[in-house]
Amino acid sequence: MKLELTDEQRAMAESVRxxxxxxxxxxxxxxxxxxxxxxxxKDLADLGVLGMAVPEEYGGLGLPVLDCAIVLEEIAKVCYVTAMAALGMMGVQNRIIARYAPEEIRQSILPGVCTGDVILAICMTEPHAGTDVANYRTNTRVMNDRLVMNGTKTLISRADEAEWFVVFTRIDGQPGREGIGCVLVNRDAPGFEVTGxxxxxxxxxxAEIQFTDxxxxxxxxxxxxxxxxxxxxxxxxxxxxNPAISLGLAEGAFGEAVRYARDREAFGRPIGTKQGMRWMLAEMYREIEVARSILYRACATADxxxxxxxxxxxxxxxxxxxLRVTNTALxxxxxxxxxxxxxxxxxxRGARYGTLGGGTTETLKDLVGKRVYDTFPEDGFLGTGAF
Incomplete structure (x- = not known):
């Protein structure tokens, strides 16, 4: 089994780097x-990065999840804030619009995403519920040809810059997970306000966003x-x-640690010549390579x-x-x-975000643990590890 980047993936990664x-x-x-x-x-838009996840018919490149992850990894090696901004254009909100929005909406939004003229945001978390999507209180009523939304979303990225918001909301007050849907909200809509x-x-x-009628x-x-x-x-x-950014942050910190270990001298020679320091570098490198393998494999399953x-x-x-690698690098x-x-x-500091956004580590452990308990076969793993 040969797991290598294609020439096109490598060229894009090197351009972004x-x-x-x-x-x-x-x-x-x-x-x-x-x-x-x-x-x-703007620089990323000029390079074509912001349109990587946008289908070709709307001016994008229509590239797979893996390609987008590789590029986010390269950005995060240098700037966490920019990686998070790019995530907003390449992540789930973009793909929800491209897959589920009416054609007219796709045509009006997605070309602007490619050029960086349209910034997107996603609204999931509420003050009382984050991962617990089924208990969201934000509600949207369907009133003939209009929608009326009420509720509060919090911890929203790009709230001051985004033009369009992909909002997870309850529809017509229907309880439980069956009542959850998705509404696109423009920041100029009456009753939209950034409140914190x-x-x-x-x-x-x-930021916190309030929807009032x-x-x-x-x-x-x-x-x-x-x-x-x-x-x-x-x-x-x-x-x-999200983990592509974590991987990039770890790689960026590791690069800084290697440079420092070569340049910093103690007791007459570079600190990287000390066995204890070399072991720290080896352990960081091991962790990064293991993480890259499982991330790329997960990305490759996207269909x-x-x-x-x-x-x-x-x-x-x-x-x-x-968290471990950036801490050791420090x-x-x-x-x-x-x-x-x-x-x-x-x-x-950037690495601390990863375990909090997109589903906490504890929630995901429970998800995977339930899957293992319910379906893991008695005869164990296949060669792929899948079950």
């Missing part, structure tokens, strides 16, 4: 106060029947994109969305790996790692 190193690296400090990285987004903002340790801003046309109800299953199937894309259990395993592993730097003068501190 060069862009990130040539332009993004110097801009990292200016985006730590919540400022949106418009310059970087939170600055994160990673550098980006999150928020009105929109009926055609913006894009998922209703079998909504819960469709939305969670699509959301498995996010469970590959059009990834296998839910492999995606969950990839997310758990990459998120937790990034330790390699000693006291300097605790300062903002060295990039490793940015990677460390």
């Amino acid at each position: 060069q862009l990130a190193n040539d332009k993004f690296r110097a801009r990292v400090p200016r985006y730590q106060d919540g400022t949106f990285p418009w310059e970087n987004v 903002r939170y600055h994160t340790m990673g550098g980006e801003n999150l 928020c009105e929109m046309p009926l055609e913006q109800l894009i998922i209703r029947e079998d909504g819960f299953r469709k939305l969670l199937s699509a959301f498995n894309t996010q469970r590959c994109m 059009p969305f990834p296998d839910p259990y492999l995606a969950a395993i990839a997310k758990m592993h990459c998120n937790e790996m990034a 330790q390699v730097h000693g006291g300097y790692g605790f300062t903002d003068e060295y990039p490793v501190s940015h990677f460390y």
